[in-house]
Amino acid sequence: MTTALHAPIRRKAASTPGRRNWGYTALALFFLAIMLFPVYWMVNASLQPNGTTLETSWIPLKPDFTGYATAISEQAGNLGTSLVISLGSVALSLAIAAPAAYALAYFKVRGAGIVLFAILISQMIPGIVVANALYTAYNDLGLLNSIPGLILADSAHGIPFAILIIRAFMNGMPSSVIEAARVDGAGHLRAFWSIVLPLSRNSLITAGLFTFLFAWSDFLFALTLTTTEAVRPVTLGIFQYIGAYVNDWSSVMATAVLASIPAIVLLVAAQKYIAAGTTGGAVK
Amino acid sequence: MKSAHWKTRPTALAVAALVGLPLALSGCGSSSPASSSEAVTEVSVMDYYNNEPDKSFIGDALTACGTKAGVTIKRETVPGKSLISKVLQQSSSKTLPDVLMLDNPDLQQIAATGALTPLADFKIGTDNFAEGVLSAGTYKDKVYGLAPTVNTIALFYNKDILDKAGVTPPTTWDELKAAAAKLTAGDQYGLAFNANPTYEGTWQFLPVMWSNGGDEKKIDTKETEQALQLWTDLVKSGSVSSSALNWTQADVKDQFMAGKAAMMVNGPWQIPALDKQPTLQYGVVKIPVREVGQTAVAPLGGEVWTVPQTGNKARQAKAAEVVACLNSDENQLAMAKVRNTIPSKTTLADKFASENPKLATFTELIKTARARTGELGEEWPAQATKIYTAIQTALTGNASPADALKQAQGQ
Amino acid sequence: MTPRGPRRFGRQRKERFFQWLFLVPAVIYMALFFGYPVVKNVVMSFQDYTTATFFTGEAPWVGFANYVTVLSSSLFSTSLLNTALFTIGSILGQFVIGLALAIFFQRKFPLNGILRSLLLLPWLLPLIVSSAVWRWILDKDSGALNRFLGDIGIIDTGVPWLTSTSLALVAVVGVNIWIGIPFNLTILYGGLQEIPDELYEAGSLDGATGWKSFRHITWPMLRPVVSVVLVLGVVYTLKVLDIILGLTNGGPANSTQTIATQSYDLSFHEFKFGEGAALGNVLVIISLVFAVLYLRASRRAVDE
Numbered sequence A: 001m002t003t004a005l006h007a008p009i010r011r012k013a014a015s016t017p018g019r020r021n022w023g024y025t026a027l028a029l030f031f032l033a034i035m036l037f038p039v040y041w042m043v044n045a046s047l048q049p050n051g052t053t054l055e056t057s058w059i060p061l062k063p064d065f066t067g068y069a070t071a072i073s074e075q076a077g078n079l080g081t082s083l084v085i086s087l088g089s090v091a092l093s094l095a096i097a098a099p100a101a102y103a104l105a106y107f108k109v110r111g112a113g114i115v116l117f118a119i120l121i122s123q124m125i126p127g128i129v130v131a132n133a134l135y136t137a138y139n140d141l142g143l144l145n146s147i148p149g150l151i152l153a154d155s156a157h158g159i160p161f162a163i164l165i166i167r168a169f170m171n172g173m174p175s176s177v178i179e180a181a182r183v184d185g186a187g188h189l190r191a192f193w194s195i196v197l198p199l200s201r202n203s204l205i206t207a208g209l210f211t212f213l214f215a216w217s218d219f220l221f222a223l224t225l226t227t228t229e230a231v232r233p234v235t236l237g238i239f240q241y242i243g244a245y246v247n248d249w250s251s252v253m254a255t256a257v258l259a260s261i262p263a264i265v266l267l268v269a270a271q272k273y274i275a276a277g278t279t280g281g282a283v284k
Numbered sequence B: 001m002k003s004a005h006w007k008t009r010p011t012a013l014a015v016a017a018l019v020g021l022p023l024a025l026s027g028c029g030s031s032s033p034a035s036s037s038e039a040v041t042e043v044s045v046m047d048y049y050n051n052e053p054d055k056s057f058i059g060d061a062l063t064a065c066g067t068k069a070g071v072t073i074k075r076e077t078v079p080g081k082s083l084i085s086k087v088l089q090q091s092s093s094k095t096l097p098d099v100l101m102l103d104n105p106d107l108q109q110i111a112a113t114g115a116l117t118p119l120a121d122f123k124i125g126t127d128n129f130a131e132g133v134l135s136a137g138t139y140k141d142k143v144y145g146l147a148p149t150v151n152t153i154a155l156f157y158n159k160d161i162l163d164k165a166g167v168t169p170p171t172t173w174d175e176l177k178a179a180a181a182k183l184t185a186g187d188q189y190g191l192a193f194n195a196n197p198t199y200e201g202t203w204q205f206l207p208v209m210w211s212n213g214g215d216e217k218k219i220d221t222k223e224t225e226q227a228l229q230l231w232t233d234l235v236k237s238g239s240v241s242s243s244a245l246n247w248t249q250a251d252v253k254d255q256f257m258a259g260k261a262a263m264m265v266n267g268p269w270q271i272p273a274l275d276k277q278p279t280l281q282y283g284v285v286k287i288p289v290r291e292v293g294q295t296a297v298a299p300l301g302g303e304v305w306t307v308p309q310t311g312n313k314a315r316q317a318k319a320a321e322v323v324a325c326l327n328s329d330e331n332q333l334a335m336a337k338v339r340n341t342i343p344s345k346t347t348l349a350d351k352f353a354s355e356n357p358k359l360a361t362f363t364e365l366i367k368t369a370r371a372r373t374g375e376l377g378e379e380w381p382a383q384a385t386k387i388y389t390a391i392q393t394a395l396t397g398n399a400s401p402a403d404a405l406k407q408a409q410g411q
Numbered sequence C: 001m002t003p004r005g006p007r008r009f010g011r012q013r014k015e016r017f018f019q020w021l022f023l024v025p026a027v028i029y030m031a032l033f034f035g036y037p038v039v040k041n042v043v044m045s046f047q048d049y050t051t052a053t054f055f056t057g058e059a060p061w062v063g064f065a066n067y068v069t070v071l072s073s074s075l076f077s078t079s080l081l082n083t084a085l086f087t088i089g090s091i092l093g094q095f096v097i098g099l100a101l102a103i104f105f106q107r108k109f110p111l112n113g114i115l116r117s118l119l120l121l122p123w124l125l126p127l128i129v130s131s132a133v134w135r136w137i138l139d140k141d142s143g144a145l146n147r148f149l150g151d152i153g154i155i156d157t158g159v160p161w162l163t164s165t166s167l168a169l170v171a172v173v174g175v176n177i178w179i180g181i182p183f184n185l186t187i188l189y190g191g192l193q194e195i196p197d198e199l200y201e202a203g204s205l206d207g208a209t210g211w212k213s214f215r216h217i218t219w220p221m222l223r224p225v226v227s228v229v230l231v232l233g234v235v236y237t238l239k240v241l242d243i244i245l246g247l248t249n250g251g252p253a254n255s256t257q258t259i260a261t262q263s264y265d266l267s268f269h270e271f272k273f274g275e276g277a278a279l280g281n282v283l284v285i286i287s288l289v290f291a292v293l294y295l296r297a298s299r300r301a302v303d304e
Helices: A022-035 A037-046 A066-106 A112-122 A127-141 A147-172 A177-181 A188-199 A201-216 A220-224 A236-241 A249-271 B001-027 B053-068 B082-093 B102-114 B130-137 B159-165 B172-180 B199-211 B222-236 B249-257 B268-275 B312-326 B330-338 B347-354 B357-367 B377-395 B401-408 C006-044 C052-057 C065-072 C074-102 C111-119 C128-135 C143-150 C168-194 C197-205 C211-239 C242-247 C260-268 C273-303
Strands: B040-048 B072-077 B099-103 B154-158 B189-192 B261-266 B282-285 B303-306
Touching: A022 A037, A022 A066, A022 A177, A022 C074, A022 C111, A037 A249, A066 A112, A066 A147, A066 A188, A066 A201, A066 A236, A066 A249, A066 C006, A112 A147, A112 C006, A112 C273, A127 A220, A127 B082, A127 C006, A147 A201, A147 A220, A147 C006, A147 C168, A147 C211, A188 A201, A188 C006, A188 C143, A201 A249, A201 C065, A201 C168, A220 A236, A220 B082, A236 B401, A249 C111, A249 C128, B040 B053, B040 B312, B053 B330, B053 C111, B072 C197, B082 B099, B082 B102, B082 B130, B082 B222, B082 C242, B099 B102, B099 B130, B099 B312, B102 B303, B102 C052, B130 C128, B130 C168, B154 B159, B154 B357, B154 C065, B159 B261, B172 B189, B172 B261, B172 B347, B189 B303, B199 B222, B199 B377, B199 C273, B222 B401, B249 B261, B249 B268, B268 B357, B303 B312, B330 B347, B347 B357, C065 C074, C065 C273, C074 C197, C074 C211, C074 C260, C128 C143, C128 C168, C128 C242, C143 C197, C168 C211, C168 C242, C197 C211, C211 C260, C242 C260, C260 C273
Parallel strands: B040 B072, B040 B099, B189 B261
Antiparallel strands: B099 B303, B154 B261, B154 B282
């Protein structure tokens, strides 16, 4: 795609002052239309009486909202549960992963190689293996059917991933900034808190974003670590419309559509903070 | 030197932590000893009726039986596909429920592990149950599970489409092929069935295999080959869409309801959905046999209720009371009517069929229905895999039915 | 400036202590949540682990028998080939398209942020929903894709995307690329944003614009992020299970059966847990080999 690289990439101002680049917006909308067609198709299905798209036209001319009625009345609580668990997981994962990524990127610690290797291996383990082991442990510890328990478990997706991503970004950061801070007498913790974290904003937000997505879409741990309906994330809630014999697709699709909305709102808000050139001026 | 000592310590610590800590934790497995001296007030149940209307109906039935036995019910419902994973997790952490529902082909596997209690220990009677039902619930001559209602599959046909084309519901394979061919026009296929690479695909193939005398112990026989040839011919001739290789039984029902298939192989649980469309007039006949004179044999579907070994004799006894109550005559009739399934006791068949004419064909079929695990017991899953592998190979044209079956059997 | 004698040792110890303080919470978490499963999975692959084992706890040691069985089964060569094709196809598609989109979104235009976030939707949907929707879209007779292709006149009859042994793998790779693009796009975008503007300005003064600026400024600065995205991409793709099961269940006729789906099948459909674990470990070994080789190669490239 060399056409996109013709002009030097500038992010400070629009290329021609006074003219907003609606052309690029149009192009972006075109990409979006292609990429998100299945999402549109899901919305279409959610408005069909039987929930499938077997005989539908391209546009739902006679929308049927029974699926949404069911979804709203039954899944609202589950949406809240999912939100709490996902946000909690982001907080916990970043709290544990950011310092670890910093340590692995800058400190010449002997065990660093092993820890990195172990993290990479952890990403290769099939989820079901972890889930089975966790069930026994959680059962003994009484952590089943609890929100903190699920926050802890869902962070298993997020922490290793966040460490790897944040570390990769930090590797690109000039170490001269850190050295400068330490020479000025800042202790490790102060240097980390006041200098490294703000500079790593992009990586923290990116890692946090994916941690949220991992936790939000987790089904395996939700299924394994709950035995009652007391704590039921929405991914598991969807399954109450999928029986052994018969499925209620319109409720499934409606729930999926409704569940996407709060998540997308959060993601849009978060992405606004990924700003350009956070390390740019700091080197001077 | 002190600093060198510090340098190597973290490494060793890391390795030790990564391996030792979790191993130490794994030793912490607790099995709470059961005290059988206290009175039992609660019985835990696990099943996979996680969606309506089954969920409420079975829940009410359980509560009623619980009240009769003097206990409250603590129930866990899981999605169908996850039941076995949960059972295994609970087996290893010794937290199996007091009453466990299992899909009937899984019973042998679980009984073989020793996790279930023979129902004869609790003097639960097994008279008048259909032969297939008992066969499914029996492991090494002991009955471990009983199903109050069961189901099977048959041939649904769209009355209007058949009338318009002047076709009568087929009774033999030749008639089936002819009818399907005649009914294929435009975007309407003559027949729809499920041939996907899962146990569902195997399940739908069993009627034609068994009616022709084929046996699941050894599938590379002439009888099974003829059955597979039928399936292959139907797809090759275009009477059945090749999408059958990917469809589930739910997809098959969607095709039938949308008028994209004039006939379909499916089960009675689809009736509520079919009835929601009053313009759809359908009839049900047995799945055709190859020659007149052969008996239509259908596979037995449905769930059994079992009593796991929890180590607490008092709780097991109460659980057995609940299981017996679920299998009572009144419960069978009520359950079957609401859930569109068939009572397991043959003595109830006539009464049931007369009160529920839509289910008459299925009721007939249950009398001669055959359990999938009847001959092979725990070996069934491996053989079921071979059957659907052969079906897929033959239907995609990768090999002739005979070769496909030989390949699959040999694996 | 540095204190000498005993105070220097004290200061070094304090250094080390703080350094480890940063790492220890992560190490403990990883040990607790991953240590035991990994060990258990390895041990299970050397045992005859069946459903009975879950209840009785007995699992006779069989050494390498499980590995021999799975590696010599006729299905293994098929699943190995499918896994390779699936992974290579997915990574190529996801990475190239993700990078192209990330570069595109560097430009300032209205609604940039919102549109970029909306592109995360494929990742947001539960897999059960995505696979159901894609199955409908790819259906031979009534699927949206075939309807569209037919309407614009490219094809006459329906293309059997999911039921042809030659096309099913392509279809599954396509869906996996669709799912993977947001992952690549978002991380690469974040990485691109980190590259300071001054470098580009300095470069353009020397005449490095367009493709040249990409090759000499963007690509080298993006290296660490690209490494992580590729390695993690491969590791995650090798593990992909739910989307394949949801779309085709490994069919038709095993044409979309990968090592991951075969391992799941062995464990949870045929209840041969020892063999399933063995196959799962084979997958981990393949991931490891790739990760080591790739990291070594990229380190060498950086040194040059």
